[in-house]
Amino acid sequence: MRIRPVGAHALLLDCTAPADTPEAVADIPEAAFVEAWRAELWRRRERGDLIAVEIVPAARTVLLDGLPDPTATAEQLTRWTSAVTAAITRPNQADAKAHAPAHAEAHAHAHNATAEDGAGDAADVVVPVTFDGPDLPAVAEHWGVDVPAVRHRLTSTRFRVAFCGFAPGFPYLTGLPAELALPRLATPRPRVPAGSVALAGPYAGIYPGASPGGWLLVGRTDLVLFDVAADPPARLGPGTRVRMVVA
Secondary structure (H helix, E strand, O other): OEEEEEOOOEEEEEOOOOOOOOHHHHOOOHHHHHHHHHHHHHHHHHHOOOOOOEEEEOOOEEEEEOOOOHHHHHHHHHHHHHHHHHHHHOHHHHHHHOOHHHHHHHHHHHHHHHHHHOOOOOOEEEEEEEOOOOOHHHHHHHHOOOHHHHHHHHHHOEEEEEEEOOOOOOEEEEOOOHHHOEOOOOOOEEEEOOOEEEEEEOEEEEOOOOEEEOOEEEEEOOOOOEOOOOOOOEOOOOOOEEEEEEO
16 A cells, blocks of 8 residues: 655555565455545544545545645554554454444444445445346356346345446445456447446446446436435445345
């Protein structure tokens, strides 16, 4: 993990593995490190150990913005690195070392966040999906299976929102094995309907609104993913666990 200054009040955590990274750690997906840092930073901010206005995960990075003292925060991050690595490589030991008050507080925060805004870790958000997308046969061909097997794979996978991007409230869902990564369409569609469930690269995603798009469409959902009147507006925030079911 590398820490890079961004402007006067931000830091960027680069979770790509350096060339000299030990093999046991280098084999861990970057998305796992991003999620581990996101969870740790949210817990630290909730406990008052970290002052940051924004914590924004992406595919390989986490941005911390609104830092009163980026230099001091960088020193804190260096001290927390071993704990984050242990949480990934030895999750049971890391959980056992957490002291009870902090654990209870973090658990309560996660439960409330899930119930109120979908951003916590306590429960899955269930997404009812009608699997009738036009690209289902193409996905089945890429995976070397039939269409029912694609549907079974997607409904049996426990996804997690790695980050949001592309459009407001668009969740990038991790959970599929790396070998099932899919290419985008050679020519993007000029309009993808809102609620479309799609696959591209190693991710699944759901279009919160109608927009152009080059992902492979496998289904659709009526779940509202983005509402400017809601707090927060995005239904599936980073860290949210997602489970697809047949509508």
